[in-house]
Amino acid sequence: MAKVKILIVEDESIVAMDIKRRLVALGYQVIGHALSGEDAVSFSGEQRPDLVLMDIHLKGDMDGIKAADEIRRNYEIPVIYITAYSDEATLDRAKVTEPFGYILKPFQEREVHSAIEMAIYKHRAEQELREAKEAAVEGYKARSKFLANISHELRTPLNSILGMTQIAMDTENRNERNEYLSMAKDSGNHLLSLINSILEFSKMEAGKLELVEQPFQLDELIEEELYLVWSTETSEELELYVSIDEKSIFSLRGDAARLRQIFRNLLQNAVKFTPSGYVSVEVSTKGNIRTGRVELEVSVSDTGIGIPEKEKEEIFSLFYKLDNSLTMVQGGTGLGLAIVKNLIEMMDGSISLVTEEERGSTFTFTVPMKIDRKEMRPPLSLPSNTKVRLICDDSRTEKVKSEQIEGWNGKVYVQKHPCVEGKTDDIWCVFGKRMFTEGIKKRLLTEGVPKSKILVSSPVREEEHGDTDDVYVLPFFGGRKEFFKLLSEAAKAEVPRGKQIQCTLEEPVKGRNESTSVTAQDRGTSALGSWKAVFEIIGAFLNTGYTLLDKENFLEIEETALQLKVELEQWGYKELRDLLFKVVLAGRKEDKAAVKKALDNLKESNASRTIEE
Ligand code: ADP
Numbered sequence: 001m002a003k004v005k006i007l008i009v010e011d012e013s014i015v016a017m018d019i020k021r022r023l024v025a026l027g028y029q030v031i032g033h034a035l036s037g038e039d040a041v042s043f044s045g046e047q048r049p050d051l052v053l054m055d056i057h058l059k060g061d062m063d064g065i066k067a068a069d070e071i072r073r074n075y076e077i078p079v080i081y082i083t084a085y086s087d088e089a090t091l092d093r094a095k096v097t098e099p100f101g102y103i104l105k106p107f108q109e110r111e112v113h114s115a116i117e118m119a120i121y122k123h124r125a126e127q128e129l130r131e132a133k134e135a136a137v138e139g140y141k142a143r144s145k146f147l148a149n150i151s152h153e154l155r156t157p158l159n160s161i162l163g164m165t166q167i168a169m170d171t172e173n174r175n176e177r178n179e180y181l182s183m184a185k186d187s188g189n190h191l192l193s194l195i196n197s198i199l200e201f202s203k204m205e206a207g208k209l210e211l212v213e214q215p216f217q218l219d220e221l222i223e224e225e226l227y228l229v230w231s232t233e234t235s236e237e238l239e240l241y242v243s244i245d246e247k248s249i250f251s252l253r254g255d256a257a258r259l260r261q262i263f264r265n266l267l268q269n270a271v272k273f274t275p276s277g278y279v280s281v282e283v284s285t286k287g288n289i290r291t292g293r294v295e296l297e298v299s300v301s302d303t304g305i306g307i308p309e310k311e312k313e314e315i316f317s318l319f320y321k322l323d324n325s326l327t328m329v330q331g332g333t334g335l336g337l338a339i340v341k342n343l344i345e346m347m348d349g350s351i352s353l354v355t356e357e358e359r360g361s362t363f364t365f366t367v368p369m370k371i372d373r374k375e376m377r378p379p380l381s382l383p384s385n386t387k388v389r390l391i392c393d394d395s396r397t398e399k400v401k402s403e404q405i406e407g408w409n410g411k412v413y414v415q416k417h418p419c420v421e422g423k424t425d426d427i428w429c430v431f432g433k434r435m436f437t438e439g440i441k442k443r444l445l446t447e448g449v450p451k452s453k454i455l456v457s458s459p460v461r462e463e464e465h466g467d468t469d470d471v472y473v474l475p476f477f478g479g480r481k482e483f484f485k486l487l488s489e490a491a492k493a494e495v496p497r498g499k500q501i502q503c504t505l506e507e508p509v510k511g512r513n514e515s516t517s518v519t520a521q522d523r524g525t526s527a528l529g530s531w532k533a534v535f536e537i538i539g540a541f542l543n544t545g546y547t548l549l550d551k552e553n554f555l556e557i558e559e560t561a562l563q564l565k566v567e568l569e570q571w572g573y574k575e576l577r578d579l580l581f582k583v584v585l586a587g588r589k590e591d592k593a594a595v596k597k598a599l600d601n602l603k604e605s606n607a608s609r610t611i612e613e
Contacts, residue, residue, distance in 0.1 A: 003029040004120055007049040009040040009067065010082075011059045019053065019082070026113050037062025044071045051100075051119060056083040056090060065090075069097045078123040080115055082107065149319040153194055153333065160187040190333075197335040201318070204342045211346060215372040216256035218296070219244050219480045222283055225260055229267045237276040237555060243400045244480060245284035246407025249294050251375035252285075258343050259367070263298060265336045266363045270302035273326055274360070277303030280396070289371060296369045301362040307355040316341045316351075340365075380484050386410040386427065386491040391418060391440055393432030393563075401431060408484060410491075420447040427490045430456045435544045435560055439537040452493035455486055534573065537564070538606045545583065545599050549592065557595060558587030579605055 006028050010016035013035075020030045031049055034040040037058050044052060052071055056064035068079040080101035081094055094102065100119035103111060164184035171177045203209040222244060230240055270279045279302045287294030305326055307315060314320050319334040321327050344351050349367030388410050392398040402412045418428070418440045428444050430437045437456040444454055541564055548557045565580040579602045586594035 003027065004051060004116065005029050005031045005047075005049045006116070007032045007034060007040065007043055007047070007052045009034045009037070009052060009058070009064060010055045011035050011057075012055075015055075022109055022112065023053075026109060026116075028116065036060040037064060037067030040064075040067045041070045041074075044075050044077055048075065049077060051116060051123075052077055052079045053082050054079050056081055056085055056094065065093050065097055068094075068099065072097055076127075078119045080119055082112075146318060150198060153319060154191065157187040157191040157194070160184070161191070194333050194335075197333055197339060201335060201339055201342070204339070204346070209346070211255040211258060213253050213370070214256055215251065215253050215375050216259075217375075218248065218250045218252055218283065218285070221256055221260060222263065222281070222298075223479065225264050225267060226281065229264065229271060238271065238274060239278040241278060241280040241396050241400060243280070243282045243403070245282075246379070246404060248283065248285040249287065249289065249371055249376075251372040251377060252294070252296070253370040253372045254367070255347065258347070262340050262343055262365065263300075265340050266298075266300040266365075269336065270300050270304065270361070270363075272332075274302040274304030275326070277360070278396075279303075285369070287371070289373075289376075292371050292373070294369055294371060295366055297364065297366045299362055299364040301360065303360040306357040306359050306361055307353070308357055309355075312353055312355060315353075380408050382408045382410045382484075382488055383491045384409075386487070387413065387423075387425075388427045388429055388487070389413050389415050389423060391415045391428070391430045391432075393436040397431045401429065404480070404483070405429075405487070408487070410487065418443045418447070420444065420449055424449050424453065426453065427487060428454045429487075430454070432458065433560065433563075434458045435537075435540050435564075439533075439540045442536055442540075443533060450493070453490055455490060534568070534576070535606060538576065538602065542599060542603050542606070545595075549595055549599065552590075552592065554587045554590040554595070558584050561587060575605065576602070 006023060008016050008019050008023075008030060010019065010033065013033075016033045020033065023030055031047055032043050034043050035058075037060060040052065040054065041062075043049075052068070054064045054068050058064050058067070064081065064083070068081070071077050071079055078100040079097070080103060081099050082103045082105065083090075084105045086104055091102075100122060101115035103115055161184045164180045164187065168177045168180035168184065171180060200209070222242070226240070226242060267279070267281070279300070282299040282301075283297070285294040285296050305324060307322065311320075311322060315322065316337045318338045320338075321332065321334040341351055344365050344367060347367045349365055351363060351365040353361060353363050355361035382405075386409075388405050390398060390401055390405070390412055392401065392414075398414055402414060405412050413426075418430075420428075424447075428449050430440045430444075432440075437458050441454060441456050445451070541560065544560060545557055548554075548560075561580050561583040565577050565584060568577045568580065579598065582598040583595060583602065586598045
C-alpha cells in the first residue's frame with residue numbers, strides 16, 4: 001500500500017524536524033513542512049497531502065485553527081492538531097473546524113500513530129459514505145427521469161388511440177371511420193413496440209438477459225438482414241453498397257439473433273436518416289484460426305443528415321431523439337441505440353460513431369466471436385484462369401466487386417467500355433442502373449459474347465427485372481454465394497465456337513462534329529464511340545424516360561438524363577447533349593408537359609439518324 005503523505009505545519013523548525021523524524025520512523029512519508037498558516041493552505045492546494053499535522057499557535061496573521069478551517073473547506077483534507085494548548089477557549093475554537101484528532105505536546109509515538117491511523121480511516125469512511133450518497137441521489141434522479149420519459153412516451157400513442165377511436169365512433173362515413181381506426185391501429189403497434197423495447201431494456205439492466213451461443217454463417221446473416229431492410233424500407237433514391245471482406249472467417253459461433261438485432265437497427269437508422277445518396281456496409285473479421293477467436297467489425301455508413309458533434313454521445317442514451325424534422329417524421333422510440341450499445345457491451349464489444357452534420361454518419365461496432373471449426377468451409381475459389389471483365393457505372397461498386405472476385409482468385413479487368421475485341425471467352429460482369437446495364441448487355445450480345453458469359457446486376461427489386469434475355473441477373477445488394485455460383489458456372493460454360501464475332505471497331509474521334517450519317521470509321525471502341533451505340537443508348541434512355549414520366553418520377557428522370565448528358569458531352573455530341581439538358585431542366589421543374597416535349601424532341605432527333613453498318 002502507498003505510504004500516507006503528511007504535511008507538518010509548525011513554526012519552530014527544530015520541533016518540526018523532530019516530528020518528521022518520528023513520523024518517518026513510524027513508516028509515514030512527510031511531503032512538506034509549512035511555517036505559516038498561509039503556506040499550509042497553499043501547499044495543501046498544490047500537493048494534496050493525505051493528512052495535515054497542524055500546530056495551533058503560528059506566527060503571522062493566520063493561526064492553525066484558521067488554516068485548518070480553510071484546508072477542510074477547500075480541499076477536504078483531514079487535519080490533526082498537535083499543540084501545547086489545552087484551554088477551554090482554544091478547544092472550543094478548534095472544535096468548530098471538525099478536526100480528526102487533537103494531540104497534546106509532548107506526545108508519545110504510539111499516540112500519534114493511532115491518531116493518524118484513526119483519522120485516515122475515518123476520512124476514507126466519510127468519503128465512501130458521501131460517494132454512496134451521491135450515487136444514490138444520481139440513481140434516484142435517473143429513475144425519476146426514466147419514469148417521466150416512459151410515461152410521456154407511453155401516453156403519446158395511448159392518447160392518440162383514445163382520440164382516434166372517439167372520432168371514429170362519432171363518424172358516420174364508413175371510409176373516414178376506417179381511416180381513423182387505421183391511425184389508431186398504427187398507434188397501437190407503436191405502443192406495442194415501445195413496450196417490448198422497454199421490457200427488453202429492463203431485462204438487460206436487471207442482468208436477466210442472457211446471451212446464447214449458436215453457429216451461424218456471417219455472410220448469410222448480413223445478407224438476409226440487408227435483403228429485409230432493402231426490400232421493405234428503402235426509397236428508390238437510395239443506393240446500397242456492401243463489402244464483405246473475402247479474407248474473413250465466415251463460420252462463427254455467438255448470439256446470432258442479437259447480432260442481427262444490432263445490425264438491423266443500425267441499418268434501419270441509416271436508411272431512415274438518409275433522404276438520398278447511399279448507405280454502405282463493410283464487414284470483416286480479424287483473427288487467427290489457431291486462437292479460435294476473431295474480432296468481428298461491422299461499419300454502417302450513410303450520406304444522410306448526420307448528428308451534431310455535441311449530441312454524439314447522447315444519442316446512445318434512453319429515449320434520446322434529435323430535434324430535427326426528419327426525426328419528427330420518422331418517429332421512433334429513441335431506445336434503439338441504447339439497446340444496441342448495451343447488447344454490444346454485453347458481448348464485450350464496443351461501438352463508435354464518426355459523424356458530420358449534413359454529410360452523414362458511420363457507426364462501427366466490433367465484437368469478439370468464436371470460430372465454428374466444425375462448420376469451417378474451405379475459402380471459395382473460382383476455376384483456375386477465370387478472367388472477369390468488369391463494367392460498373394460507379395467506382396464504389398467497381399472497387400467492391402473487384403476485391404470480391406480477386407478474393408476468389410479470379411483475374412479482374414476493369415473495363416470502362418464494352419469493347420469485346422474477341423474476348424468472348426471471358427466473363428462480362430455489368431453492374432449499374434438498369435438503363436446502363438441494358439445498353440451494355442445489348443452491345444455485348446451484338447459483339448458476340450454468348451449469354452452464358454454475361455452477368456448483369458441492377459439496383460432494382462426482383463420483380464422489376466422483367467425480360468432478361470436469359471443472361472444472369474444477380475441480386476444487387478450482395479448475394480455473395482449466388483454471385484460466386486454464377487461466376488463459377490459462367491467460367492465453366494462452353495463458348496459455341498464459330499459464333500464469335502471479332503471487334504473490328506476503330507478508335508472513336510473525340511470532339512468531332514456531329515453528323516447524321518456515320519461510317520464505319522466513325523465507330524469507336526467504347527459504349528458511346530459509335531453512332532449505333534449512341535442510338536441504342538438513347539433508345540434505352542427514352543424507354544426508361546417515358547416510363548418514369550408516367551410514374552411522375554422527375555428526380556430519376558433528371559438524374560439519368562444528367563448522367564447521359566455528361567457522357568455524351570465527353571464524346572462531343574453537342575446536339576444530343578443540348579436535347580438531354582432540356583430533359584434535365586424540365587425534370588428539375590417537375591413540369592410533365594415540358595419533360596414529354598423534351599423526350600419527344602430527343603426521340604425525333606435519334607430516329608432521324610441513319611446508321612451505316
Ligand atoms: P429509434 O429507435 O427511435 O430509431 P435510436 O436510439 O435508434 O432511436 O436513435 C436515436 C436518435 O438518433 C434518432 O431519433 C435520430 O435522431 C438519431 N440517429 C440515429 N441514427 C442516425 C443516423 N444514422 N443519422 C442521423 N441521425 C441518427
